[in-house]
Amino acid sequence: EAGVVQSPRYKIIEKKQPVAFWCNPISGHNTLYWYRQNLGQGPELLIRYENEEAVDDSQLPKDRFSAERLKGVDSTLKIQPAELGDSAVYLCASSKILRHVFFGPGTRLTVL
Amino acid sequence: DQQVKQNSPSLSVQEGRISILNCDYTNSMFDYFLWYKKYPAEGPTFLISISSIKDKNEDGRFTVFLNKSAKHLSLHIVPSQPGDSAVYFCAASGDNNNDMRFGAGTRLTVKP
Numbered sequence: 187e188a189g190v191v192q193s194p195r196y197k198i199i200e201k202k203q204p205v206a207f208w209c210n211p212i213s214g215h216n217t218l219y220w221y222r223q224n225l226g227q228g229p230e231l232l233i234r235y236e237n238e239e240a241v242d243d244s245q246l247p248k249d250r251f252s253a254e255r256l257k258g259v260d261s262t263l264k265i266q267p268a269e270l271g272d273s274a275v276y277l278c279a280s281s282k283i284l285r286h287v288f289f290g291p292g293t294r295l296t297v298l
Numbered sequence: 299d300q301q302v303k304q305n306s307p308s309l310s311v312q313e314g315r316i317s318i319l320n321c322d323y324t325n326s327m328f329d330y331f332l333w334y335k336k337y338p339a340e341g342p343t344f345l346i347s348i349s350s351i352k353d354k355n356e357d358g359r360f361t362v363f364l365n366k367s368a369k370h371l372s373l374h375i376v377p378s379q380p381g382d383s384a385v386y387f388c389a390a391s392g393d394n395n396n397d398m399r400f401g402a403g404t405r406l407t408v409k410p
Contacts, residue, residue, distance in 0.1 A: 190341070228302070228387050228400025229342070242397060277341055285330055285391055287398065289341030 188212065190290030192278050198296045204266035207293045211259070211280030218255055219287065220263050221277040229277055229289075235261065265295075273297045301325045302390050304401035312409055317375040319404050321388030324369065328390040332398070333362060333373050336385045345386070346373070378408045 191210040199205050211218050216237050221229035232251065234242040237258040246253065250269070255261040265272055275292040303322045311317045321331075329350040334342035348355040348362045348371070355362050361374045375382055388401040 195339075226307075227402050228304075228389070230400070231397060234397070279341070285332070285347070285398070286344070289334075289343070291339065291341045 190278055190280055190288055192276075192290040192293055194293055195291060196294050196296075198298065199268055200298050201270055202267040204264065205268050205295060206262055206264045207276050207278070207295075209261045209263070209278030209290060211261070211278070212282070212288055215280035215282045215288070216258070217281045218261050219277075219279040219281075220253060220261070221279060221289075223275040223277055223292070225274070232263070268295075268297045270297050300402075301328075302388055302399045302401040304386075304388055304404050306404050307402070308405040308407070310407045310409065311378050313380055314377045317373075317378045317382065317406055317408065319373040319375075319386050319388075319406065321371050321373075321401055322369060323371075323390050323399075325390070325392065325399075326369070327392040328399075330391050331362070331364060331371050332389045332391075333360075334387040334389060334400075336387060336403070342387055375406075378406075380408045380410050382406060383408050 193208050218235040220232040223229045233246045233253050235255045253263045275294050277292045279287045279289045281287045301324050332347040333345040335345045336342040346357050346360050348364050364371045385403045385405050387403045389398040391398045
């Protein structure tokens with residue numbers, strides 16, 4: 187069974203530029219998450235989808251972050267414009283059974 | 299507001315000895331606890347979990363202990379192996395939902 191796929195794995199951009207991350211969850215997993223992991227910290231939830239519906243986006247900075255999950259499968263997380271403080275690892279995860287969450291390898295974003 | 303805390307950023311043990319990683323939580327509504335293991339450049343992978351109705355769960359070399367009155371859990375690895383060297387994250391969730399809170403992680407180094 188293929189795991190959660192994320193691309194790109196690494197991204198370096200200058201501040202004020204836009205950036206987008208893509209995630210393909212494990213087949214059959216209806217729940218999809220985006221987490222952000224700052225250096226030396228644990229992952230923090232940004233948004234959770236149940237199928238196509240964003241059921242928890244309370245931690246998503248909506249002034250510059252947006253996400254979508256069209257057709258309830260793949261998802262894209264966008265930052266526009268990026269700030270220096272957005273440098274982090276962005277993790278996508280999915281689950282089929284409650285609390286059995288599988289993580290992708292993450293995208294390491296560096297904002298210069 | 300850090301609801302899950304791992305106060306030891308790092309731990310070093312000798313191969314064959316026991317590794318004990320600790321985690322404290324503050325939210326009494328948490329009823330499910332998990333440990334994730336993370337290698338460099340990879341996403342966290344699920345290791346072991348425990349429900350609040352239990353005080354111990356064992357899986358091979360890994361055992362998780364839960365002390366609800368102290369709001370404390372620990373992960374024991376016996377015997378430790380060099381391949382166990384990784385960052386270990388404690389996570390907790392409650393109210394039958396998928397929103398997990400993570401600790402900052404403990405970097406375990408097992409020396410041959």
